Amino acid sequence: MKETPSRTAARAVVVGGSIAGMLAAAAVKDHVGSVEIIEAHDLPDGPGPRVGVPQAAHLHLLQSGGAEAIDGLLPGVLDQLLAEGAHRIPMTTNTVIHSPEGWYRRWRRATHYLVAASRDLTDHVVRETVLKDPRVRVRPRTTAVGLLGDRRQVTGVRLHADGQGETELTADLVVDASGRASRTPQWLARLGIGGLRRDRIDSGLVYASRIYRAPVPTRDWPMVAVNADPRLPRPGNAGGILPIEGDRWHVSLMGAPGGRPTRDADAFEPFARTLRHPVVADLLAHAEPLTEVSVTHSTANRRSYYERLASWPEGLVVLGDAVAAFNPVHGQGMSVAAQGAAALRDLLRDGPAGGPSAGLARRAQRAVARPVDLAWALAVGQDIHFSTTTGRSPNLADRLLHRYVGRLSRTATGSFRAATALTDVLTLQAPPVTLVRPDVLLAALAGPLRPQLDGPPLTAAEHHLLNSAPKRPR
Structure with missing residues (x-):
């Protein structure tokens, strides 16, 4: 059975009801007649866990570069997120960070910010906002199993x-936002498009997380x-609150x-005490654990270079x-x-009315x-x-760059200019070339202007x- 859009309105199909899928729907909804979100599971009605998002148990934050992009796609959504309890954390004013080069100062002037909330709450606020638009609807318990069309033009999805x-389901635009489990490489191969380069670089890091009742009001509490520190002769470990x-x-x-x-709750706080500084463990000694420990091994960096393919439909x-x-x-x-x-969204907005234009996908x-x-x-x-x-080892250029960034990071422990330059890049608001x-x-040549x-x-x-x-009784 085939469903086709009307001749007067373009239709977009988004594969995946994740936050990426919801933001994709937000990006296209003003430029098509309707958006269908294909989701393999039921979506929660409120800020509850969503099936298929194991990483939701771990720390999630929005860098200011991402937060501003979301607010541009969904005006007012950040205010709604903050109204429901999320925290806007000014950087570096309200961040306590021990870098490999030392403690960063908390400069009085904030240049950037982070938005901190549980992943469940962030998903809920974005999802609720997107689905208020009558042009957007979700098909739950439905899986995309292939693409319609050929190597020149994708015309929909098989469900x-x-x-x-x-x-x-035919469509004028298909957006794959299905996450790490994406099948697009296999679907492209079936259309006769091969040669996709893919990288996988894995530090072997394991995440263990749990939620605590804070011993203090968290409004204005720092991250x-x-x-x-990769230079130390020990397994790299880290932690954060x-x-x-x-x-x-x-x-x-x-x-x-x-x-x-590990998942062993009794070992969680002792592990925190093995970090380069015991501040995390010291803080947790006052807090009450509310959940068990969740663990994930899926922390590799993975990338598919679709933009480099010679042919793109x-x-x-x-x-x-x-x-x-x-x-x-x-x-x-x-x-x-x-x-x-x-x-x-920007490309659709700058293009002709009536849906995707020729060449838009590439x-x-x-x-x-x-x-x-x-x-x-x-x-x-x-x-x-x-x-x-x-997956990859550092070459000479990598090592030289790492030494320079390390020097700049050390400078940032006592230089507002260096700290701001680093934060510009780390919040995804400036390219590394800056x-x-x-x-x-x-500034890096001069070194830190204040003692560490x-x-x-x-x-x-x-x-x-x-x-x-x-302190919590032991």
Whole structure:
């Protein structure tokens, strides 16, 4: 059975009801007559867990570059997210970060921000906003099993729904936002399009996470992170505390082969004490665990270079984790998906009315690749320097760049200019090339202007709140 759109209105099909899928729907809905979101599972009515998102148990944050992209796609959604309990954390004013080069200062002037919330809440607010539009609807318990069309033009998708067998759904534009499990490489091969280059770079990191009742009000409480140092002769491990809605802390610990965390709840806080500084463990001693420990091994950086293919069909765009998935320690996934969706929206907005124009799909795929390029350079540029990493080893240029960025990071512990330059890039709002601007080079050459801190830069008020909170009985 085949369903076709009317002759007067274009139809878009989005594969995947993830946040990337919802943002893709937001990107295209004003430029087509209708949007069909194909989702393999039921979607929750509220801010509950969504089936098929195991990484939701771990820390999620929106870099300011991604947050602004989402608010551009869905005006007002950030205000709604904050109204429902998310935190807007100014950087570096409210971040306590122990880098391999030392503690970053909490400069009084905030230049960027993070949005911190549980993944369930972020998904819910974005999903609810998108689905208010009557042009967008979801087909739950339905799986996309192939593409319609040929190597020149994709004309829809083949679907399999529970109890209904296989059907065909035609469309003027198909967007694959199905995540790491994307089947687009296989679907393209069936259309006769081969030669896709794919990379997989894996540091072997394992994530263990749980949620705690915070011992203090979390409004204006800082994000706390202890980063791994690849130079140390030990397995790289890291950890962080992110304040989320409901006066809770979302805590994630990470460890490489030879020093990985486990699901053992009794071992969670002792593992936190093995980090390069015990601040995370010290804070958790005052907090009450609310969940068991969730663990994931799926932390490899994976990328498909669709934008480099010699042949690309009209009517198909891939974005989000279906293009590139990152080691979650870098906090880039949602932001890159949002920037990719915004790039697609911009191309549709600047094109002729009535739906996708000729050549749009290739232009969109190249536009989607630009924020991916930035995030990929940041993630891989860090992960390749750990001895446990497979898939690529650092070459001479990588090592020289790593030494320079390390010097710049050390400078950032005592230089507002260097800290701002690094934050511009880490929040996905400037390309890495900005780190070699003359003023930044001079700052790195001069080194930090203030002495390094000898401990975490918690304020006197934060120390007082923490010290007045009783420690949890053991």
